[in-house]
Amino acid sequence: RKEVEQDPGPFNVPEGATVAFNCTYSNSASQSFFWYRQDCRKEPKLLMSVYSSGNEDGRFTAQLNRASQYISLLIRDSKLSDSATYLCVVNTGFQKLVFGTGTRLLVSP
Amino acid sequence: DAGVIQSPRHEVTEMGQEVTLRCKPISGHDYLFWYRQTMMRGLELLIYFNNNVPIDDSGMPEDRFSAKMPNASFSTLKIQPSEPRDSAVYFCASSSSLQGLNTEAFFGQGTRLTVV
Numbered sequence: 001r002k003e004v005e006q007d008p009g010p011f012n013v014p015e016g017a018t019v020a021f022n023c024t025y026s027n028s029a030s031q032s033f034f035w036y037r038q039d040c041r042k043e044p045k046l047l048m049s050v051y052s053s054g055n056e057d058g059r060f061t062a063q064l065n066r067a068s069q070y071i072s073l074l075i076r077d078s079k080l081s082d083s084a085t086y087l088c089v090v091n092t093g094f095q096k097l098v099f100g101t102g103t104r105l106l107v108s109p
Numbered sequence: 110d111a112g113v114i115q116s117p118r119h120e121v122t123e124m125g126q127e128v129t130l131r132c133k134p135i136s137g138h139d140y141l142f143w144y145r146q147t148m149m150r151g152l153e154l155l156i157y158f159n160n161n162v163p164i165d166d167s168g169m170p171e172d173r174f175s176a177k178m179p180n181a182s183f184s185t186l187k188i189q190p191s192e193p194r195d196s197a198v199y200f201c202a203s204s205s206s207l208q209g210l211n212t213e214a215f216f217g218q219g220t221r222l223t224v225v
């Protein structure tokens with residue numbers, strides 16, 4: 001079983017739609033959680049950290065369910081510029097960052 | 110700060126040749142990571158260092174791969190001998206423990222390796 005699992009997609013949505021991505025992780029001792037964004041042929045960049053209480057940054061909402069070992073990312077009012085691959089990332093301990101394979105999002109006009 | 114700097118950006122080499130990838134982390138960062146990215150396997154952590162010491166190299170695929178960090182501002186990933194299946198994008202990233210558990214990893218632009 002992979003340490004971090006994501007649906008690879010692609011998710012094809014129209015502009016303005018709401019879309020949600022999920023991620024599961026296998027190590028119950030994992031300490032912190034993140035979503036990164038990667039544009040085509042570019043390096044990954046931090047989108048947001050994920051806290052147990054849930055957190056929001058503009059149109060983006062991230063949630064963590066430790067009991068189910070599950071992380072989610074919700075994007076509201078999708079923009080064309082949101083088209084990218086979204087990577088779920090888990091700090092499994094000692095700052096070891098394990099990445100999921102990513103979920104590809106395509107937002108169309 | 111210039112960010113994480115990797116070189117070369119692109120490398121094409123023949124099977125059997127030695128390949129050396131280089132990375133300069135962000136100044137002051139005490140963690141350095143080497144990742145490999147392919148379409149099939151995504152981003153795989155190969156090895157990471159803390160204060161120049163390797164912490165976990167369980168992701169290194171085989172003995173042909175080796176990594177060093179002789180000082181806080183430089184790391185290398187070497188493949189000897191290289192094989193076509195090593196073709197991938199290799200990313201270096203660095204982070205700072207001063208940020209605690211929610212530390213952000215900053216990535217270099219990657220080295221696109223093609224072994225023919």
